[in-house]
Amino acid sequence: MAQRYWLMKSDPDTFGLKHLKRSRDQTTCWDGVRNYSARNLLRDQIQKGDAVLFYHSQLKPPEVVATAMVVRAGYPDPTQFNPKEPYFDSESARDAPRWYAVDIQLDAELANPVTLSRIKETPGLENMVLVRRSRLSVQPVTSEEWKIILRLGR
DNA sequence: GCCAACGTTGGC
DNA sequence: GCCAACGTTGGC
Numbered sequence: 640m641a642q643r644y645w646l647m648k649s650d651p652d653t654f655g656l657k658h659l660k661r662s663r664d665q666t667t668c669w670d671g672v673r674n675y676s677a678r679n680l681l682r683d684q685i686q687k688g689d690a691v692l693f694y695h696s697q698l699k700p701p702e703v704v705a706t707a708m709v710v711r712a713g714y715p716d717p718t719q720f721n722p723k724e725p726y727f728d729s730e731s732a733r734d735a736p737r738w739y740a741v742d743i744q745l746d747a748e749l750a751n752p753v754t755l756s757r758i759k760e761t762p763g764l765e766n767m768v769l770v771r772r773s774r775l776s777v778q779p780v781t782s783e784e785w786k787i788i789l790r791l792g793r
Numbered sequence: 794g795c796c797a798a799c800g801t802t803g804g805c
Numbered sequence: 806g807c808c809a810a811c812g813t814t815g816g817c
Contacts, residue, residue, distance in 0.1 A: 648803090674802095674812075697803055755804080774802050774811065800813080805806105 644780040645685060646692040646703070646769060647743070655695055656704050656748065665745035669777075670716045671726045673738060677777040682713045682739040684779075691743055692780060692788060694769070695752075702752040703788055711742035749792030763787050 647669060649655055659667055672678060686709065693705040715736035718726040731737035758764045764787055768778035780788075 650803090676812090699805090701804070772811090773804075776802085795817090797816095798814085800811105802810085802812095804809095 643684075643686065643689045644692070644782060644785040645680070645689060645709075646694055646767075646778050646780050647707075648694045648696045648776045650697050651695045652697075656693060656745075659693070659705075659707070659743075659745050666710055666742055668717070668740050669743050670718045670740040672716070672740070672776060673726065673728075674776060676775055678737075678739055680777050680779070681741055685709055685713060685741050685777075687712045690746070690785065692785070693743075693745075700754040700756060702754040703749065703758075703792065704752045705748045706746040706789070707743040708746050709741050710744045713739040713741055716740040749789075751792050753788050753791045757791060758788070761787060761791065 651657075654667070659665060669681075672681060689709040691707040691709060692703045693707050694703050695701060716726070716738040717740070718724040719728040719731045719736065719738045720733060721727055726738075728737060755769070758767060759770055764770065764784055767780070767784055768775055772778075
């Protein structure tokens with residue numbers, strides 16, 4: 640099976656690279672996604688073994704900081720059922736979960752984080768979803784885009 | 794099923 | 806902190 644590539648955004652104040660590095664086995668549940676397009680990717684497309692660009696949004700500057708690996712494919716996001724969670728969704732039923740999560744494990748930190756402005760000015764990256772449809776928090780990346788980003792990040 | 798109002802994301 | 810883009814909700 641062809642390996643596939645994704646980009647996942649995180650707010651470093653909430654859960655960034657430093658949190659991922661401190662997590663057990665440097666693995667975390669990628670939960671809290673509450674957007675249907677992103678949900679569909681988590682539920683239907685993203686497979687164990689797929690590779691992930693770990694992106695810090697909302698910061699100065701926003702940038703790709705690391706690569707990660709999907710270690711568990713889509714499963715119901717546990718936070719949707721917990722009333723104590725900010726991501727609790729009272730409308731979601733256990734036998735018909737609305738939201739999904741995957742588990743990802745840190746692979747490698749980029750020696751040189753690749754900023755959004757660099758991505759925007761690099762030929763071959765102009766069609767990245769990150770550039771064209773910036774709000775999607777989980778998005779597909781082509782193998783060509785993956786190679787270019789990793790080269791820039793070395 | 795349309796679309797206005799509203800809420801959120803995220804770059805700047 | 807502002808605000809543009811755009812996703813979601815809900816009245817009709």
